[in-house]
Amino acid sequence: MRTTWRGIVAEYAPFFGSPDPASVVTLQEGGTPLVPLDRIVRDLPVPLSLYAKIEGANPTGSFKDRGMTLAVSRAAARGARALICASTGNTSASAAAYGVRAGLRVFVVIPDGKISRGKLAQAIVHRATVIQVEGLFDQALAIVREVASTHPVALVNSVNPDRLEGQRSVAFEIVDQMGEAPDYHFLPVGNAGNITASWAGYNAYRAAGRMAGLPRMMGIQAEGAAPIVLGHVVEKPETVASAIRIGNPASWQGALDAARDSGGAISSVSDEEILEAYHLLSSREGIFCEPASAASLAGFLKRARAGAFSGGERVVCTLTGHGLKDPDAVFRSQPAEIRVPARKEEVLSVLGFS
Numbered sequence: 001m002r003t004t005w006r007g008i009v010a011e012y013a014p015f016f017g018s019p020d021p022a023s024v025v026t027l028q029e030g031g032t033p034l035v036p037l038d039r040i041v042r043d044l045p046v047p048l049s050l051y052a053k054i055e056g057a058n059p060t061g062s063f064k065d066r067g068m069t070l071a072v073s074r075a076a077a078r079g080a081r082a083l084i085c086a087s088t089g090n091t092s093a094s095a096a097a098y099g100v101r102a103g104l105r106v107f108v109v110i111p112d113g114k115i116s117r118g119k120l121a122q123a124i125v126h127r128a129t130v131i132q133v134e135g136l137f138d139q140a141l142a143i144v145r146e147v148a149s150t151h152p153v154a155l156v157n158s159v160n161p162d163r164l165e166g167q168r169s170v171a172f173e174i175v176d177q178m179g180e181a182p183d184y185h186f187l188p189v190g191n192a193g194n195i196t197a198s199w200a201g202y203n204a205y206r207a208a209g210r211m212a213g214l215p216r217m218m219g220i221q222a223e224g225a226a227p228i229v230l231g232h233v234v235e236k237p238e239t240v241a242s243a244i245r246i247g248n249p250a251s252w253q254g255a256l257d258a259a260r261d262s263g264g265a266i267s268s269v270s271d272e273e274i275l276e277a278y279h280l281l282s283s284r285e286g287i288f289c290e291p292a293s294a295a296s297l298a299g300f301l302k303r304a305r306a307g308a309f310s311g312g313e314r315v316v317c318t319l320t321g322h323g324l325k326d327p328d329a330v331f332r333s334q335p336a337e338i339r340v341p342a343r344k345e346e347v348l349s350v351l352g353f354s
């Protein structure tokens with residue numbers, strides 16, 4: 001009996017024309033848990049089925065691995081020698097790891113500061129060359145797009161269609177896990193590749209006869225970095241959710257199309273709402289995601305509390321990245337350990353046994 005998940009290209013081979021699953025560059029990404037959030041549901045005005053798709057369980061700790069396996073496999077097959085990306089952190093972590101497996105050099109261009117420590121550590125430990133530009137993600141992306149169009153380095157940002165093709169697999173898995181599509185799918189929106197890809201995934205799965213209904217796609221931006229909601233580029237995006245601190249999303253139109261065609265919406269939540277959802281997940285559900293990921297749940301909670309659901313709906317929130325990516329986010333908002341002298345009595349008194 002085969003018990004090992006083989007990675008998205010092998011598991012969903014009919015949906016990927018190439019590469020041959022035998023030659024794919026993979027860390028066996030995908031196959032992530034879909035976990036019910038029953039404790040959070042208890043406090044809602046109406047009962048419904050709420051699930052988190054735990055993308056932090058991917059090999060490098062974020063959903064980016066789903067697209068990276070395909071993008072790197074195809075770049076390597078085309079004879080690429082080097083990869084490049086701009087990143088708020090997770091794309092660079094994933095590119096660095098998959099680049100190692102493909103034997104390619106990796107260059108990552110990151111914005112000034114604001115990249116969480118865990119993500120930076122990943123790029124460094126996998127020996128990527130990390131170039132920090134004195135500017136924003138949007139500027140970094142403009143630079144790498146230009147460099148890749150004129151020089152022999154393969155661009156692995158989500159403007160690379162191979163990335164989006166791979167990221168469709170999250171929708172395949174959700175349908176396989178639920179037996180059908182959810183009614184609503186909430187997810188954080190930064191560069192808007194993931195909402196575009198997830199929607200394409202549902203449509204591809206339906207076209208293949210694997211499901212009937214389609215979900216409403218609910219994209220959630222951070223208020224301080226909400227260009228799609230505002231309808232214009234944000235010159236100085238600012239949010240605690242550093243992963244989605246993006247003012248000019250590359251897949252802007254894809255997000256609008258997904259929301260319109262699915263009967264969904266793109267909306268925004270405040271940093272306070274993001275952090276509330278982040279702490280609810282960690283303290284009520286035992287799930288540790290990074291702040292940007294909690295935007296999906298924050299967006300859902302906002303609607304649920306406003307009475308937008310009648311009860312019985314099936315709702316999925318994508319939690320895009322692992323909480324360990326950004327440990328500083330914890331220490332910024334919560335007290336650390338209790339310090340006592342090294343005596344049993346001291347520990348017992350903290351336990352309330354004194």
Ligand code: AN7
Binds near residue numbers: 244293
């Ligand atoms: C945890 O790594 O853009 O809307 O350069 O890391 O598809 O961009 C990361 C984005 C959500 C937004 N959650 O997804 C990058 C990068 C997490 C993320 C998003 C990102 P898109």
